[in-house]
Amino acid sequence: MEKIIEKANILLEAMPYIKEFSGKTIVIKYGGSAMTDEKLKQDFIRDIVLMKYVGMNPVVVHGGGPAINEILKKVNKKVEFIEGNRVTDIETVELVEMVLAGKVNKDIVAIINKNGGKAIGLSGKDSNLILAEKKYIEKNGEKIDIGYVGKVKKINIDIVNTLIEKGYIPVVCPVGSDEEGTTYNINADYVAGEVAGALKADKFIFVTDVMGIMRDIDDKGSLINKVTEEEVEKLINNKIIVGGMLPKISACLNALDKGAGKVHIINGKIEHSLLLEIFTKEGIGTMIVK
Numbered sequence: 001m002e003k004i005i006e007k008a009n010i011l012l013e014a015m016p017y018i019k020e021f022s023g024k025t026i027v028i029k030y031g032g033s034a035m036t037d038e039k040l041k042q043d044f045i046r047d048i049v050l051m052k053y054v055g056m057n058p059v060v061v062h063g064g065g066p067a068i069n070e071i072l073k074k075v076n077k078k079v080e081f082i083e084g085n086r087v088t089d090i091e092t093v094e095l096v097e098m099v100l101a102g103k104v105n106k107d108i109v110a111i112i113n114k115n116g117g118k119a120i121g122l123s124g125k126d127s128n129l130i131l132a133e134k135k136y137i138e139k140n141g142e143k144i145d146i147g148y149v150g151k152v153k154k155i156n157i158d159i160v161n162t163l164i165e166k167g168y169i170p171v172v173c174p175v176g177s178d179e180e181g182t183t184y185n186i187n188a189d190y191v192a193g194e195v196a197g198a199l200k201a202d203k204f205i206f207v208t209d210v211m212g213i214m215r216d217i218d219d220k221g222s223l224i225n226k227v228t229e230e231e232v233e234k235l236i237n238n239k240i241i242v243g244g245m246l247p248k249i250s251a252c253l254n255a256l257d258k259g260a261g262k263v264h265i266i267n268g269k270i271e272h273s274l275l276l277e278i279f280t281k282e283g284i285g286t287m288i289v290k
Helices: 002-021 038-053 065-074 090-114 158-165 188-198 229-237 245-257 273-279
Strands: 025-030 057-062 119-123 130-139 142-155 169-173 175-177 183-186 203-208 226-228 262-267 286-289
Touching: 002 273, 025 038, 025 188, 038 057, 038 090, 038 169, 038 273, 057 090, 057 158, 057 188, 065 090, 090 119, 090 142, 090 169, 090 175, 090 183, 119 158, 130 183, 142 188, 158 169, 169 188, 183 188, 188 203, 188 245, 203 245, 203 273, 226 229, 229 245, 229 286, 245 262, 245 286, 262 273
Parallel strands: 025 057, 025 203, 057 169, 119 169, 130 175, 142 183, 203 262, 226 286
Antiparallel strands: 130 142, 175 183, 262 286
């Protein structure tokens, strides 16, 4: 009986958050172990469906680096990175589009649908969702051409809003094209931030394999639960935020600057991390606010 009562108390704790965010748009950058571990994937996507059932409007933006590496390995294609960017020739970008739009995206859509949600997969090329432009790397004063790698020039969110209004969960993969129709692979972190900003999302939830922003990466007790944009800039200047967290934080700050309400960085390796962050007072990650 005590366990049953505890379940009721959990629901009551979640009630004010369900009320607050009913009808609100939540953009989720989906990646890391929550995509590659099968059990975590199934549980995470069920949580997204639950969000929809209680009245929220989740929008999913995903990457797929491991799946891309796997297919490139199968075709004996060399994998090369410069400054964290995948060097992408014409054959590689075709494979990237095939994997992201044709497999990873549709797998996520299928799991959402299997669990009672209504999802529609989109690439950035659908309805000109992501207008891209070619990206170059600046290194030692030199402009380096890394192939068919793009950056977001504009997000056209009409198709996303239409799907939300019709009750669907949009699932977006980070492939876009320019005015001439040239296809580009784009970093999913940046696409997610741009989508969150363009939608003026009430929340942008960034799913990673770390707890959030930490003052000491080796000390779990150093997690920063809430921080402002200004404080984040200080953490960057003081070398507290370094390495692979920098592009993620850049995407988060970009989302805030372009109109997203709050940003949450959570650890997708924690079971039901989405629900714990949204529906509990304490949360489990770092929340960034203006």
